[in-house]
Amino acid sequence: MGAHHDDKHDAPDGHGRALRLGIGGPVGSGKTALVAALCRSLGPSMRLGVVTNDIYTTEDADFLRRAGVLDPDRILAVQTGCCPHTAIRDDIAANLDAVETLEERFGPLDLVIVESGGDNLTATFSRGLADSQIFVLDVSGGDKVPRKGGPGVTTADLLVVNKTDLAPMVGADLTVMSRDAGAVRDGRPVLFTSIREDGGAHGVAEWVSGVVDSWHHHGHLHDGEVVP
Amino acid sequence: MHAALLLLADSRLPAGGHAHSGGAEEAVRAGTVTGPDDLARFLRGRLATAGLVAAALAAAACELGSAAVDTSERVDGDAGTGEGDPAMLPWRRLDAEADARTASPAQREAARTQGRLLVRTARRIWPSPALESLARAVPDGAHHPVALGATAAAAGCDPGQAALAAAYWSVTGPATAAVRLLGLDPVAVHRLLADLAPSLGATARAARTALHTWTADPGAPWTTNPDVPWTADPDDRRASSPDIGRATDPDLIGVEFMSDACWAALPATTAPALDLLAESHLRAETRLFVS
Amino acid sequence: MRTSSGDVRSSVRAHASIRTELLSGGGTRLETLRSDPPLTLRQTGPGVVHLVSTAAGPLGGDRLRLDIDVAPGTMLDIRSIASTLVLPGPFAEDSVMVVNARVGAGASLRFAPEPTVLAAGCSHRVAVRLSLARDATVFWREEIVFGRHGERPGRCRSRFDAVVDGMPLLRQELVVGDPASDGSPAMYGTARCVGSTLVAGRGATGTALGETTRETTREATEDATRRGHAEAVRTGKAVGRAVLRDGCAVLPLAGPGVLVSVLADDAVQLRERLEWGEALAAPGGVAPAFPSGQR
Numbered sequence: 001m002g003a004h005h006d007d008k009h010d011a012p013d014g015h016g017r018a019l020r021l022g023i024g025g026p027v028g029s030g031k032t033a034l035v036a037a038l039c040r041s042l043g044p045s046m047r048l049g050v051v052t053n054d055i056y057t058t059e060d061a062d063f064l065r066r067a068g069v070l071d072p073d074r075i076l077a078v079q080t081g082c083c084p085h086t087a088i089r090d091d092i093a094a095n096l097d098a099v100e101t102l103e104e105r106f107g108p109l110d111l112v113i114v115e116s117g118g119d120n121l122t123a124t125f126s127r128g129l130a131d132s133q134i135f136v137l138d139v140s141g142g143d144k145v146p147r148k149g150g151p152g153v154t155t156a157d158l159l160v161v162n163k164t165d166l167a168p169m170v171g172a173d174l175t176v177m178s179r180d181a182g183a184v185r186d187g188r189p190v191l192f193t194s195i196r197e198d199g200g201a202h203g204v205a206e207w208v209s210g211v212v213d214s215w216h217h218h219g220h221l222h223d224g225e226v227v228p
Numbered sequence: 229m230h231a232a233l234l235l236l237a238d239s240r241l242p243a244g245g246h247a248h249s250g251g252a253e254e255a256v257r258a259g260t261v262t263g264p265d266d267l268a269r270f271l272r273g274r275l276a277t278a279g280l281v282a283a284a285l286a287a288a289a290c291e292l293g294s295a296a297v298d299t300s301e302r303v304d305g306d307a308g309t310g311e312g313d314p315a316m317l318p319w320r321r322l323d324a325e326a327d328a329r330t331a332s333p334a335q336r337e338a339a340r341t342q343g344r345l346l347v348r349t350a351r352r353i354w355p356s357p358a359l360e361s362l363a364r365a366v367p368d369g370a371h372h373p374v375a376l377g378a379t380a381a382a383a384g385c386d387p388g389q390a391a392l393a394a395a396y397w398s399v400t401g402p403a404t405a406a407v408r409l410l411g412l413d414p415v416a417v418h419r420l421l422a423d424l425a426p427s428l429g430a431t432a433r434a435a436r437t438a439l440h441t442w443t444a445d446p447g448a449p450w451t452t453n454p455d456v457p458w459t460a461d462p463d464d465r466r467a468s469s470p471d472i473g474r475a476t477d478p479d480l481i482g483v484e485f486m487s488d489a490c491w492a493a494l495p496a497t498t499a500p501a502l503d504l505l506a507e508s509h510l511r512a513e514t515r516l517f518v519s
Numbered sequence: 520m521r522t523s524s525g526d527v528r529s530s531v532r533a534h535a536s537i538r539t540e541l542l543s544g545g546g547t548r549l550e551t552l553r554s555d556p557p558l559t560l561r562q563t564g565p566g567v568v569h570l571v572s573t574a575a576g577p578l579g580g581d582r583l584r585l586d587i588d589v590a591p592g593t594m595l596d597i598r599s600i601a602s603t604l605v606l607p608g609p610f611a612e613d614s615v616m617v618v619n620a621r622v623g624a625g626a627s628l629r630f631a632p633e634p635t636v637l638a639a640g641c642s643h644r645v646a647v648r649l650s651l652a653r654d655a656t657v658f659w660r661e662e663i664v665f666g667r668h669g670e671r672p673g674r675c676r677s678r679f680d681a682v683v684d685g686m687p688l689l690r691q692e693l694v695v696g697d698p699a700s701d702g703s704p705a706m707y708g709t710a711r712c713v714g715s716t717l718v719a720g721r722g723a724t725g726t727a728l729g730e731t732t733r734e735t736t737r738e739a740t741e742d743a744t745r746r747g748h749a750e751a752v753r754t755g756k757a758v759g760r761a762v763l764r765d766g767c768a769v770l771p772l773a774g775p776g777v778l779v780s781v782l783a784d785d786a787v788q789l790r791e792r793l794e795w796g797e798a799l800a801a802p803g804g805v806a807p808a809f810p811s812g813q814r
Contacts, residue, residue, distance in 0.1 A: 079518045081247035082408040093244035093345040094518070251705065260704035273703020276694065327773035328687035331780060333761050336773060427699070488650075491687060492680050498691035499706045500713055500780050507761045507768050 018109035022130030027118030037201035039069035049102035084117030121150030139172040146181035232383035244345035249405030254509035277499035279398030282373035283391035283435035289377025290390035293358030300357035319365035326371035338519030344369025356382030391435035530580025547593035579608025591623035599632035607640035627656035634662035641673030656720035710782035719776035
């Protein structure tokens with residue numbers, strides 16, 4: 001790769017490259033559905049690219065392509081050698097390469113979403129890869145999950161609690177989840193959603209949109225920035 | 229030993245290596261690697277073929293990289309920026325030599341992907357004219373052993389150390405992958421790697437020996453030492469004895485092959501099963517590793 | 520060493536050569552056909568030469584060299600009558616076989632001898648050095664059988680170098696019978712035979728495989744994308760796609776050529792698999808099929 005890639009990567013501000021948004025969370029919490037929803041909501045107004053890190057095959061990428069929410073060429077899959085967290089945290093080379101490949105082919109882009117493979121509560125994105133990150137939980141894991149914390153829940157720029165429609169069925173108390181999350185997240189936002197009911201995940205899309213605006217207008221994100 | 233060699237060989241070097249199994253994932257799927265015994269045979273075969281070739285290419289690249297560093301110091305960092313820069317030719321030729329030794333398109337692609345990732349990482353860790361000139365000469369990503377050799381030069385290692393790192397890489401990736409895929413006892417697998425250590429050293433030495441007959445100038449005359457075998461086999465007493473040097477007997481080699489012979493001096497040991505594994509891996513429905 | 524006829528012979532040094540010449544009418548004439556026993560050459564048709572072994576072996580200690588020079592615009596087809604059985608010699612010496620082949624502009628060479636069988640105890644080295652002009656065509660087949668029936672093979676190192684217009688196209692070396700790597704699932708696994716056919720030059724790039732690859736650039740790119748291969752996507756270049764079947768891979772090389780690489784249980788299966796791959800690599804039959812009367 002040419003020097004300009006590293007230059008872009010090292011750029012002190014965000015001008016000249018897309019915002020890189022990491023989406024992580026445990027298996028089955030709805031990361032891929034959220035990516036599809038964001039593509040649906042933001043696609044008309046933004047230039048998007050998606051990198052998936054599914055631990056199995058290229059299932060996520062295929063799902064997204066079938067969903068028809070984005071030009072299939074704009075979705076790249078990265079294999080992680082059985083270690084999804086390694087690929088987004090300790091050794092981000094393949095993901096950076098994929099992000100830059102998308103920017104090189106389709107750029108300039110406004111937003112590149114990097115979806116991690118399903119992992120545990122300790123998995124977070126390296127700041128060298130993601131400028132901002134969302135951690136996705138779902139209610140079916142029980143309402144104790146936010147209380148347990150873990151770097152994903154506590155440090156993500158946005159915590160999304162998905163599948164709220166299932167809360168009554170699994171006996172999850174959203175108020176408890178909201179309170180616990182607020183306590184461990186130091187004021188960073190939490191959004192509740194049901195992508196099954198709101199196929200565009202509009203609340204999350206609005207948040208992402210604000211982050212992207214901030215990135216491109218100010219050239220950077222403030223630490224722990226809360227938009228809007 | 230240069231301490232940078234440790235960083236270079238460390239699997240934690242963030243250059244994408246963790247996602248490559250070197251054919252091990254497909255061998256596990258095909259049922260030809262099922263436990264420590266056949267893993268040991270797999271690793272020995274891989275070291276004797278792809279490992280030896282990688283070691284020699286890395287050593288050659290380290291030689292070229294060190295030359296790039298020297299040149300740049302002599303002319304105050306202003307060397308070779310143009311497309312027609314003759315300094316690029318040896319890099320491109322070496323990369324083409326790696327291509328010629330990699331018949332499988334899947335393996336070439338995996339090697340280039342790894343090489344590109346390594347160079348992108350290494351340029352930030354060890355900024356150096358060696359890596360800059362390689363990146364300019366082969367912008368789409370050089371073969372991994374070439375990138376590794378250039379990185380070794382950038383880190384201040386010598387060609388023998390570059391060869392050792394390449395030999396080490398050729399077996400540790402597959403070994404780790406097998407641990408993850410088969411749930412093998414990691415201690416047992418590290419025991420296998422420890423048993424391979426003498427062979428790693430011998431492979432690096434063989435690569436270094438091959439390098440003696442190699443020169444970085446593609447147009448250079450045949451300057452071979454007749455005592456050096458045209459193929460290197462560290463464990464083969466006969467191969468390293470002078471009499472087999474007869475295979476380089478000018479009587480047996482046509483004159484027209486002389487100038488090519490310096491590049492040909494780099495080993496080209498082939499593993500047909502690895503080619504088949506790499507191609508069928510690409511077609512597999514489920515892949516956890518890139519290669 | 521006792522040959523099949525019961526004679527004992529000592530090791531030999533032999534240097535045979537073939538050189539073609541372009542006739543004024545455009546046909547091929549064998550300008551030189553120099554046998555040097557045990558390398559005995561017989562012209563068996565227009566532009567067709569058979570290698571006829573006139574002694575057992577090669578035996579350990581033998582040093583054989585064959586030079587092939589295919590002049591620009593000519594065609595040559597080299598075959599053999601029977602398989603070659605490599606045997607140990609009276610002293611612990613390697614047998615060495617070197618083939619130097621040069622194929623000129625617009626010329627074509629087909630080299631497809633019968634298999635080489637590595638008998639127990641042999642120690643054999645082969646070096647093939649093939650130099651092609653840019654628009655030369657070559658079909659080069661090699662088959663190695665690991666020992667006679669039920670026999671463990673001796674040792675062999677077979678090195679192959681093909682260079683097109685000064686740039687390397689294919690370099691590989693097969694090592695058989697090395698105790699360190701014997702039975703490695705990375706090398707030959709449980710196979711008893713290894714073979715390969717290089718189809719290089721116009722024959723390869725103009726073939727159906729080449730066409731297919733070009734026509735399906737889009738598909739190849741998508742396929743590569745789907746499988747996460749940033750390389751093809753990033754550069755927009757279609758990566759030549761290999762074709763695969765049991766024990767056989769048809770591998771588009773980085774340069775102008777295709778390699779058919781085969782592992783097999785026996786010589787019959789080896790040939791079947793090679794021919795299957797060759798038909799894909801060179802559907803038109805790259806080098807001279809030589810219908811009678813032509814050239």
